[in-house]
Amino acid sequence: GAGVSQSPSNKVTEKGKDVELRCDPISGHTALYWYRQSLGQGLEFLIYFQGNSAPDKSGLPSDRFSAERTGGSVSTLTIQRTQQEDSAVYLCASSSQTELRTGELFFGEGSRLTVL
Amino acid sequence: GDSVTQMEGPVTLSEEAFLTINCTYTATGYPSLFWYVQYPGEGLQLLLKATKADDKGSNKGFEATYRKETTSFHLEKGSVQVSDSAVYFCALPISGSARQLTFGSGTQLTVLP
DSSP, X not given: OOSOEEEOSEEEEOTTOOEEXXXXXXXXXXXXXXXXXXXXXXXXXXXXXXXXXOOBOTTOXXXXXXXXXXXXXXXXXXXXXXXXXXXXEEEEEEESOSOTXXXXXXXXXXXXXXXX | XXXXXXXXXXXXEXXXXXXXXXXXXXXXXXXXXXXXXXXXXXXOEEEEEEOSTTOEEEETTEEEEOBTTTTBOOEEESSOOGGGOEEEEEEEEETTEEEEEEEXXXXXXXXXX
């Protein structure tokens, strides 16, 4: 498809398990972002990839969270030893421009994670 | 730090009513300002933007004016429709990090027929 694709759309897991969330950005977009949306909260920035540059990991809440982007395209967000407070919707976005001043982000529909 | 504050929701209106969703910001300088919308079951999408003070962004009948005097970027629509029911987010780039957007907490709008 032409948009940002995320999978799975829903994931229920048990506390302590590891999960992987996948994002397939729009073809040709060099910038890729992960955000987290908790119930009643705004979007929390997690990590940003731009081309071959080192990712901006400043938003990752703990060392249980990691992300990679292979070949400058698909990205995987991994949460190890999940906790109940990790329950949220994880949003991926991509952009064709490095400067947000005139650009925009294109979001996927999100992956809803529930940790029991 | 840079941030946006949105009016708390949820907001429920009848069709054809006037809509205002307040957004104020705290930022260094004069960043671009954005409104994003999230329709049920869909990802966020850019609704409108303004890149400098006094600019007015507009799209789909929605408008927002960048007012530096009041550090505001309120979203307005003169006559809402049922199809406008969605969550609306105000956003701006974080100072010193042009690649990061900070978002407000979102305002849920429900329009009744």
